[in-house]
Amino acid sequence: DVLEGQYGNIEDVEFLKTNQDPEIAVLRQSIVDVMCRDTGGNIFIVEMQCSSDSHFIERAVAYACRAYLDQRVRGDCRQESLASKKKKSSSYEGMHPVIFFAILKRPLFPYKKEYLSHHKVTDILTHENDIKELSFSFLELSKFKKNAIDQLENNIEKWAYFFKYAESVDPDEMKMLEERDQCFWKAYTALAEYNYTPEELLDYERYAMKQDEIATSLSDAEARGEARGEARGVEKGELKKAREMAFGLLKAGVSADIIAQTSGFTVEEVESLL
Numbered sequence: 001d002v003l004e005g006q007y008g009n010i011e012d013v014e015f016l017k018t019n020q021d022p023e024i025a026v027l028r029q030s031i032v033d034v035m036c037r038d039t040g041g042n043i044f045i046v047e048m049q050c051s052s053d054s055h056f057i058e059r060a061v062a063y064a065c066r067a068y069l070d071q072r073v074r075g076d077c078r079q080e081s082l083a084s085k086k087k088k089s090s091s092y093e094g095m096h097p098v099i100f101f102a103i104l105k106r107p108l109f110p111y112k113k114e115y116l117s118h119h120k121v122t123d124i125l126t127h128e129n130d131i132k133e134l135s136f137s138f139l140e141l142s143k144f145k146k147n148a149i150d151q152l153e154n155n156i157e158k159w160a161y162f163f164k165y166a167e168s169v170d171p172d173e174m175k176m177l178e179e180r181d182q183c184f185w186k187a188y189t190a191l192a193e194y195n196y197t198p199e200e201l202l203d204y205e206r207y208a209m210k211q212d213e214i215a216t217s218l219s220d221a222e223a224r225g226e227a228r229g230e231a232r233g234v235e236k237g238e239l240k241k242a243r244e245m246a247f248g249l250l251k252a253g254v255s256a257d258i259i260a261q262t263s264g265f266t267v268e269e270v271e272s273l274l
Helices: 056-083 155-168 171-180 182-193 198-251 256-263 267-272
Strands: 010-015 034-038 043-049 098-104 116-121 131-140
Touching: 043 056, 056 098, 056 131, 131 155, 155 182, 171 182, 256 267
Parallel strands: 043 098, 098 131
Antiparallel strands: 010 034, 034 043, 116 131
16 A cells, blocks of 8 residues: 555565574664565565664665565575576576555654655656665654544555554544444554564563663763763863863972972972973
8 A cells, every 4th residue: 555556466475573683693673574475476665763873864764675685685695506407597587576564653854744655766867666676664653744544545544544543542442443444443453462472572572672781881981081081181181270270380380390299290290391
């Protein structure tokens, strides 16, 4: 619905692990929720983002490129088996477009008015979409202003409403939704009935605790850095004042030995001020 019928029917849906396993365990921050494939082989990455992320666009491009290149890796594996049969074909054959779709709680493009935007590679003169391998769609829920079921005019608006208000729909609205559209009624019902297994809940809590631990470590490090910076600033200021005072005493004719005894500098340090 959201992609407005540009692609075929979805035939395969894979729910991915919420935290992909990188080389370093503490860096488990990659979140990709769902990967789908349609009848034409096109791949869809669907991600939900609730918090702000200043590098979300770069991450979206990275995920899409990774999914696209993964097809070539699998193609290369097929080529190895075909080579023994003396068959040749390009490792790029069988690669399909990747469509990245994100549902965002916070605005991604503050300067754009529309809550749904589609991004593709186009010819800057003719605006033709000749390179179809990667495309990106973003649903910015903060820009969706309709707040009642009877205001919704099409399926895109219904999905935007679902994602934005699913947690707070009252019973009367649920009944209205059931009467009007069984598809969205099923979506609300599935969400209401969903719950974690004990094992899934434990995994989620561990992940959340790790994120809290990382955030706390960063905050503590910043606080220590600020404290050290303030201490160094004070120390430098006091040292400057002490040097100025010692230099003034030297100009007034006080001996370096006496200044050293009262200032904490060595005789050599006092004499170096000259």
